[in-house]
Amino acid sequence: MPELPEVETVANGVHQRVHSQVIESVWLGSKPEPFKTRPAEMAEVLTGRRIERVYRVGKHIVFDLSGQGNEDGPQWIVHLGMTGRLLVSADSVPVPAHTHAILKLASGSELRFVDPRRFGRLAIHRRANNAEHSNGFQGSGREPLTISIEEFTELFRGRKTSIKAALLNQKLLHGVGNIYADESLFRAGIRPTRMAGRLNREQLGRLHNALQVILKHAIALGGSSVSDYVDADGVRGFFQLEHRVYLRGGEPCLVCGTPIRRTVLGGRGTHYCPACQK
DNA sequence: AATGAAACCTGACAGC
DNA sequence: TGCTGTCAGGTTTCAT
Numbered sequence: 518m519p520e521l522p523e524v525e526t527v528a529n530g531v532h533q534r535v536h537s538q539v540i541e542s543v544w545l546g547s548k549p550e551p552f553k554t555r556p557a558e559m560a561e562v563l564t565g566r567r568i569e570r571v572y573r574v575g576k577h578i579v580f581d582l583s584g585q586g587n588e589d590g591p592q593w594i595v596h597l598g599m600t601g602r603l604l605v606s607a608d609s610v611p612v613p614a615h616t617h618a619i620l621k622l623a624s625g626s627e628l629r630f631v632d633p634r635r636f637g638r639l640a641i642h643r644r645a646n647n648a649e650h651s652n653g654f655q656g657s658g659r660e661p662l663t664i665s666i667e668e669f670t671e672l673f674r675g676r677k678t679s680i681k682a683a684l685l686n687q688k689l690l691h692g693v694g695n696i697y698a699d700e701s702l703f704r705a706g707i708r709p710t711r712m713a714g715r716l717n718r719e720q721l722g723r724l725h726n727a728l729q730v731i732l733k734h735a736i737a738l739g740g741s742s743v744s745d746y747v748d749a750d751g752v753r754g755f756f757q758l759e760h761r762v763y764l765r766g767g768e769p770c771l772v773c774g775t776p777i778r779r780t781v782l783g784g785r786g787t788h789y790c791p792a793c794q795k
Numbered sequence: 796a797a798t799g800a801a802a803c804c805t806g807a808c809a810g811c
Numbered sequence: 812t813g814c815t816g817t818c819a820g821g822t823t824t825c826a827t
Contacts, residue, residue, distance in 0.1 A: 519820055519821090520821090596822085598804095599819070599820055599821050600804090600805080633805050633806065634805050634819090635804055635805080636803075636804070638822085676797085677797080677798080678799085682798080682799085687821090695819090695820065696820065697820095740820095743820060764819090786819080798827085799825105800824105801823105801826100803821105803823085806819090808818085809816090810814105810816090810817105811814085811815085
């Protein structure tokens with residue numbers, strides 16, 4: 518479900534609810550494991566740590582955990598995949614189906630990872646021992662909210678793939694997914710099929726601006742709830758009401774009335790206005 | 796190195 | 812009612 522604005526919303530909500538709390542015990546379930554770190558090791562590392570801070574890196578949610586002695590603490594990394602949720606609930610609230618992890622907190626509440634489709638992933642990240650600079654979990658690509666227009670332009674130089682596929686490539690920009698790729702290309706007036714390396718400076722400037730404006734607007738509205746996305750409190754976002762093309766194939770363009778077209782690009786449903794996007 | 800298609804899963808919904 | 816086909820916020824893997 519989640520792209521940058523949804524992950525940001527969840528991370529902020531979870532931070533407010535669980536920071537400074539101690540993990541008393543850990544339950545990890547399910548057979549085909551959503552765990553990149555072995556369950557026994559993950560439970561061992563998590564138990565007894567204090568959660569210092571929760572934040573977003575790309576589409577990952579990062580938990581900074583307390584260290585022991587003079588060692589820097591490890592990090593717990595959560596990726597929600599398509600349908601993952603992180604919920605903070607009183608232990609009296611029934612555990613939903615497809616719950617794969619439960620962290621019992623000293624306050625009595627529980628942090629639960631729920632994921633029907635099981636595309637989500639959990640992992641422990643250990644900091645390098647004697648690196649001098651930042652050695653915490655790094656994303657795979659550049660951060661779309663803060664990247665400069667020069668660096669943004671440089672990312673696409675020489676790329677022969679479509680601009681849509683390039684926007685979804687997490688090694689270039691991390692955090693952009695299918696909704697915000699389609700919506701930002703519409704706002705920039707660029708057809709998703711255009712070869713990334715052939716876009717000129719002015720077009721990339723429009724795309725850079727559109728992407729940042731849309732991501733910030735979506736964060737302000739709590740993200741997009743297309744089917745079942747909810748934040749840490751179980752509350753839906755509102756940005757789906759602002760979608761101009763995403764999932765609107767066949768419906769009239771809100772600007773010019775031309776039917777929105779749906780195709781497949783980079784293996785993903787892709788929506789655009791054939792009149793507004795050149 | 797880069798690109799694209801397939802695979803990984805379950806659930807919701809439309810159409811018959 | 813129930814079956815079938817399609818689609819869904821993502822990433823990894825494998826073959827070009």
